[in-house]
Amino acid sequence: MKHSTNPQTRRGGGPALRVGRTLAFVLPVVLVLSGTLAVARVNWSGNPSSPVLTVADASVSGASPRAAGRAPQDVLRDTLLVELQEEDPGVALTHLQQAVDDRPSLARYCASIARSLGRAAVRMYGPTRAQSYARPVCDTSFASGVVAARR
Numbered sequence: 001m002k003h004s005t006n007p008q009t010r011r012g013g014g015p016a017l018r019v020g021r022t023l024a025f026v027l028p029v030v031l032v033l034s035g036t037l038a039v040a041r042v043n044w045s046g047n048p049s050s051p052v053l054t055v056a057d058a059s060v061s062g063a064s065p066r067a068a069g070r071a072p073q074d075v076l077r078d079t080l081l082v083e084l085q086e087e088d089p090g091v092a093l094t095h096l097q098q099a100v101d102d103r104p105s106l107a108r109y110c111a112s113i114a115r116s117l118g119r120a121a122v123r124m125y126g127p128t129r130a131q132s133y134a135r136p137v138c139d140t141s142f143a144s145g146v147v148a149a150r151r
Contacts, residue, residue: 072103072105072106073106073109073113076096076099076106076109076113077109077112077113077116080092080095080096080113080117081116081117081120083095084117084120084121084124085120085124088133089117089118089121089125089130089133089142090133090135092117093114093117093133093135093137093142096110096113096114096117096137096138097137100138110137110138110141111138111141112141113138114137114138114141114142114145115141115142115144115145115148116145117142117145118130118134118141118142118143118144118145118146118147118148118149119145119146119148119149121133121142121145121146122145122146122149123149127146127149130146130149131143131146134146
């Protein structure tokens with residue numbers, strides 16, 4: 001029997017080569033699909049996903065026919081005042097903070113909205129109970145609204 005000096009490779013390549021080829025084909029496909037799905041799930045519109053009603057939400061949901069033509073801060077103020085009446089001032093202040101965090105352009109109106117909430121809280125709950133809901137949202141403007149309504 002004569003042995004060859006030139007070893008020949010196996011024809012099928014073995015299981016390791018098949019697994020390597022499969023991974024080389026499947027892995028890029030999986031990475032592209034997962035990246036595409038991740039990008040598709042990002043909120044690119046810039047609309048907040050908070051429970052606070054914005055102008056875009058109001059026009060879509062039909063909350064108020066006049067709301068579509070109003071400024072976002074006015075819609076936010078009215079929404080929070082309704083929320084203050086239905087829930088309590090603490091919930092309205094939390095949603096005000098979330099709205100300002102989600103849309104920094106509302107930050108310049110935060111103090112006036114918080115003062116409006118403070119005045120409304122005094123009308124609903126009285127000055128002592130309204131003051132108990134005060135928290136440092138918009139540089140304690142809620143508290144200054146409560147004090148202004150006491151006079």
